[in-house]
Amino acid sequence: MDGEDPLPRRTAVALNAPPAGSPSGPSRRKDPVEALFRGATRSFAVLVLLLLGAILVTLFVDALPAFRAFGPSFFLSQEWDPVRDLYGALPAAYGTVVSSLIALLLAGPLGIGVAVFLSEMAPPWLSRPVGVAVEMLAAVPSIIYGMWGLFVLAPVLNRSLYAFLEERLGFLPLFAGPSLGIGMLTGGIILAIMILPFVASVSRDVFRLVPPLLKESAYGLGATRWEVISQVMIPYGRTGLVGAIFLGLGRALGETMAATFVIGNSHTLSASLLSPSNTIASTLANEFSEATSALHLSSLVALAFLLFLITTAILSLAKFLLWRMEKALGGPSR
Amino acid sequence: MMPGGLRYLRRKAVNALLLTLSAASALFGLVFLVWILREVILRGARALNWAFFTELPAPPGVAAGGMANALVGTLLLTFLAIAIGVPTGILAGTYLAEYGRRNPLARAVRFVSDILASSPSIVVGVFVYAILVKPLGSFSGLSGSVALAILMIPVVTRTSEEMLRLVPDTLREAALALGAPHWKVIVAVCYRRVLGGLATGVLLAVARVSGETAPLLFTALNNPYWNWNPLRPTGTLNVTLFNYAMSPYDDWRAKAWGAALLITLMVLATTLVARLVVSRTEIGRS
Numbered sequence: 001m002d003g004e005d006p007l008p009r010r011t012a013v014a015l016n017a018p019p020a021g022s023p024s025g026p027s028r029r030k031d032p033v034e035a036l037f038r039g040a041t042r043s044f045a046v047l048v049l050l051l052l053g054a055i056l057v058t059l060f061v062d063a064l065p066a067f068r069a070f071g072p073s074f075f076l077s078q079e080w081d082p083v084r085d086l087y088g089a090l091p092a093a094y095g096t097v098v099s100s101l102i103a104l105l106l107a108g109p110l111g112i113g114v115a116v117f118l119s120e121m122a123p124p125w126l127s128r129p130v131g132v133a134v135e136m137l138a139a140v141p142s143i144i145y146g147m148w149g150l151f152v153l154a155p156v157l158n159r160s161l162y163a164f165l166e167e168r169l170g171f172l173p174l175f176a177g178p179s180l181g182i183g184m185l186t187g188g189i190i191l192a193i194m195i196l197p198f199v200a201s202v203s204r205d206v207f208r209l210v211p212p213l214l215k216e217s218a219y220g221l222g223a224t225r226w227e228v229i230s231q232v233m234i235p236y237g238r239t240g241l242v243g244a245i246f247l248g249l250g251r252a253l254g255e256t257m258a259a260t261f262v263i264g265n266s267h268t269l270s271a272s273l274l275s276p277s278n279t280i281a282s283t284l285a286n287e288f289s290e291a292t293s294a295l296h297l298s299s300l301v302a303l304a305f306l307l308f309l310i311t312t313a314i315l316s317l318a319k320f321l322l323w324r325m326e327k328a329l330g331g332p333s334r
Numbered sequence: 335m336m337p338g339g340l341r342y343l344r345r346k347a348v349n350a351l352l353l354t355l356s357a358a359s360a361l362f363g364l365v366f367l368v369w370i371l372r373e374v375i376l377r378g379a380r381a382l383n384w385a386f387f388t389e390l391p392a393p394p395g396v397a398a399g400g401m402a403n404a405l406v407g408t409l410l411l412t413f414l415a416i417a418i419g420v421p422t423g424i425l426a427g428t429y430l431a432e433y434g435r436r437n438p439l440a441r442a443v444r445f446v447s448d449i450l451a452s453s454p455s456i457v458v459g460v461f462v463y464a465i466l467v468k469p470l471g472s473f474s475g476l477s478g479s480v481a482l483a484i485l486m487i488p489v490v491t492r493t494s495e496e497m498l499r500l501v502p503d504t505l506r507e508a509a510l511a512l513g514a515p516h517w518k519v520i521v522a523v524c525y526r527r528v529l530g531g532l533a534t535g536v537l538l539a540v541a542r543v544s545g546e547t548a549p550l551l552f553t554a555l556n557n558p559y560w561n562w563n564p565l566r567p568t569g570t571l572n573v574t575l576f577n578y579a580m581s582p583y584d585d586w587r588a589k590a591w592g593a594a595l596l597i598t599l600m601v602l603a604t605t606l607v608a609r610l611v612v613s614r615t616e617i618g619r620s
Contacts, residue, residue, distance in 0.1 A: 037517035041429035045443045048426050048491060051484065052446045055453075055461045062464050113359030121353060122360075130360055132609065137367045139605040141545020143572055144594050147579050148370050151587075193366050200363070224349035247452065254454020256548035257576070281456050281548070288460065289473075289552040304460040308453065315449045 055308060063302035069295060074302060080267040080283075082292045087299035089306060091267045095184065095277040096307070099259065100252040102188025102273070103195055107252075108245050110192070111199025116229055118200070119207040131204075138197035146261030149190040154181035154262055157189070162274055179274040180264070187263035187277065191255055195248035202247055202322070206240030207233055209329040239328070243321030250315040254307060256281035280307045371598070378595025381588045391558045391574070394583035401593060403560050404569040410562075411479045411554060411570060412544060419483035420536050423490025427535075430491070431498035432520050444492070451488035458484050459549035467553060475561070475568030478554025485546060486539035493538060497531030498524055530611050537608035545601045547572035571597055 066074060066087065077088025114134060118127050158181030166177040210233045218228045234241065264276020265286055280303045291297040385400045392399025426443065434440025458481050466477035501524045509519040525532065547570075555567040556577060571593045578590035 031515040031517070034515045034517045037520070038433055041425045041433060042439075044422050044425035045429035045434060045439065045491075047422065048447050048450070048487060049439075049443050051487070052450060054465075055457065058461055058464045059457070110359040110362060113356040114363055116353075116356040117360040121356060130364065133364055133367055134360075135609070136602060136605065137363055139541060139545075139601055140367075140370060141547075141572075141597055141601055143545065143547045143575060144370065144374060144598055147575070147590065147594055148373055150579070152369075152373050193363075196363055224345050226349040226352045227345070230352075250452050254452075254457065256454065256456040261579070281454060284456050284460065285548055285551055288463070289555060301460055301464070304457050308457045311452075311454055311457075312449055315452050316445075319445060319448055 052312075056305075056312075059301055059305040059308060063298060063305045065295060065298040066302040070299075074299070075306075078269050082287075082296050085293055085295050087296065089280075089299075089303055091269050092278050092280045092283045092303055093306065094269060095187075095263065096253055096279040096281070098273075099184055099187040099191055099263065099277070099279055100249055102185065103191035103252040104245060104249050106189065106192035107196045107199050107248055111196050111244070111248065112203050112234075112241065114196070114200035115203035115207055118204050120225065120229060120233075131201075134197045134200050137193075138201070141257075142194065142255060143257040143261075145190055145194055146258040149186065149258060149262040150182065153190070154186050157181060157186060166274065173271040174273055176272040177274060180276065182262050182264045182276060183272075183274050184263065184270075184277040185273040187259050187279070188273075190258045190262050191252045194255060194258055195251050198251055199244050199248040202244035203237075203241055206237040206244060206322075206325060209240070209326065210236050211329075237325065239321050240325035243318045243325060246314055246318035246321065250311050250318060253314065254281055254311045256285050260285045280304070374591070374594050374598050377588075377591035378593075378598075381590075381592030382595065386589070386592055390560070394581065394586050397585060399589075401569075401571060401574055401589065403557065404571045404574040404593070405596070407475065407554070407557070407561065407568040408544070408570045408572070410564070411475055411482060411550075411568060412540060414476065414479035414564065415482035415486055415543060416536065416540065418479060419486030419539065420490055422483070423487045423535070423539070424494045424532060426487070426491040427494030428498065428520060430495040432516070432524070444495075447488040447491045450484075451492070454548075455481075455485055455546050456548035456551075459551060459553055462549065462553050470565065472565065473553065473555035473567040474565045475554050476564040478550045478568060478570070479564070481549035481553045482543040482546060485543050485549065489539040489542050490535045493535030494532055497528040497535065500531065501527050534608045534611045537604050537611070541601050541604035541608065544604065545572070545597055547576055551576070 070077065070087065074087065075089050075093070077086070078090050079086045079088045080091060081087075118131055118134075122130060158179055162179035162181065162185070165175040166179050169175040170177055214232055214236065215228050218232045223231070259279045260282040263279055263282050265278055265282060266276035267278055267283075268276075270277065284300055284304055287296070288300050291300060383400075385398055386402075387400060387405065388402050389398065389400035390403055391401060426447070430440050430443060434443070462477050462481040462484070466480055467473055470477070505523060505527070506519055509523045510516070514522070550570055550573050554570055554573065556573045557567045557569040559569075561568050575590045575593040575597065578586040578593070581587065
């Protein structure tokens with residue numbers, strides 16, 4: 001827990017001491033249950049560790065036929081044609097990256113705004129319930145977001161925002177019509193709402209780590225509240241905020257059900273954000289249980305492998321940044 | 335006015351503007367929460383009736399019918415997942431808090447379990463398909479539960495660790511000094527002290543998985559009939575919701591909203607209870 005004292009040295013020594021030689025050792029070593037219990041907890045801890053490796057290896061092995069069949073062109077080909085048994089990852093990978101970037105662009109600033117509100121502006125009687133509400137937003141299942149997005153949000157967006165974009169900015173390839181309501185931009189917006197609570201709560205924790213002394217000093221020099229936030233807290237917590245945003249990105253990239261409902265599920269590459277697209281996760285959700293051939297299945301596993309590799313890398317980076325931040329600010333070093 | 339005064343005004347204005355924007359973003363988040371809950375409750379309540387809880391699915395176009403089998407399937411899968419995931423998570427968490435503490439293995443396990451907690455759940459589905467569905471030759475409720483258990487394990491591991499860390503070391507030392515072996519200290523002192531906290535971990539894990547659909551799509555698959563055999567495909571609320579919502583039939587879509595309401599209520603209630611228990615534990619701690 002935050003702010004917990006580090007272990008007192010003596011207990012750490014007593015608990016981790018090698019049994020032989022230490023005064024409390026011999027009697028404890030004779031206890032057969034102790035060895036058993038310790039071994040059991042240890043092996044389950046190792047199991048968690050192995051899980052990650054097992055997922056990577058299993059996916060890679062099952063993806064091999066697709067990698068062998070298509071080589072590097074698997075990642076570059078636009079083709080995704082179960083009828084001719086030709087598969088390329090590009091449309092799904094492109095959709096995954098673009099929809100997540102839209103989500104990040106929207107949820108990043110908003111999430112930090114929410115964190116500013118919760119940690120610096122709202123009085124306790126307000127910040128607690130709002131904090132709980134933000135957590136509730138994080139708890140709403142992905143499939144509910146998807147359903148709501150498809151039946152409620154998409155028609156509203158289509159009538160208002162998309163109609164406007166198409167009419168006024170339709171000459172740009174980015175907003176070329178016709179808009180259907182579902183598509184890349186709707187996917188990005190839904191993902192943004194979904195990752196907003198994650199970005200917000202991690203950023204709030206980062207802001208809480210900023211030493212009050214620094215803030216007080218800035219206020220003492222006559223800084224306005226925003227100046228304290230933008231010139232003291234944000235630079236101070238920069239690493240952690242980037243970590244928070246990467247955490248959001250990791251979530252957005254792998255989000256499945258919400259994207260599947262609203263992204264349109266089309267394997268065509270299109271420059272327009274208003275046209276239907278696809279993500280890796282939504283392709284898996286739609287096609288995996290109905291894969292038509294062994295190669296189709298293997299290509300889908302290859303997509304999953306790609307997704308897992310990317311999200312693991314991004315989440316590791318996020319974790320590392322947050323860890324460095326906590327270490328630098330004297331938070332719990334875990 | 336003096337230039338200094340102007341600059342002061344500008345600083346004040348920027349301050350007011352950006353703080354307003356921050357408050358607006360908080361409001362923005364709240365609006366979406368209320369909007370989503372409102373639609374789910376309004377549309378869902380219309381679909382819920384006695385038949386929804388007691389009858390098997392009806393073909394499209396027939397107004398009757400329910401999701402009784404899917405409801406039972408969800409409960410069955412969740413219990414199986416708890417049976418697999420919770421002991422694993424608690425034991426792993428015990429290792430982190432009691433034995434490993436700061437050694438390299440414990441650090442690595444912490445890191446990996448945090449990564450796994452945010453990993454795409456659909457990839458876990460693909461993994462379980464490869465290790466269970468393919469060898470067993472059939473989609474099954476069991477493989478669905480294993481997928482859910484894999485998603486539970488990181489949550490339970492980390493919460494049990496954090497809860498066990500709340501137990502003061504003086505308490506452990508007191509018990510050790512009485513001659514109790516470490517395992518007995520853990521079971522009789524530490525576990526007992528944080529029983530509520532461990533329960534919270536389980537609740538959080540249940541909340542985490544009861545909304546999950548992606549990992550079930552190609553493990554448990556779906557089943558429109560009663561099924562009590564964990565080795566056969568099993569219908570769940572979530573997958574049924576997905577199939578119904580994506581179907582072109584109005585009455586199926588209406589029923590999907592009913593399932594949506596049930597799932598949302600289940601998840602939010604579990605999360606809220608878990609939160610209550612946590613804040614109690616925190617109070618007990620201070």
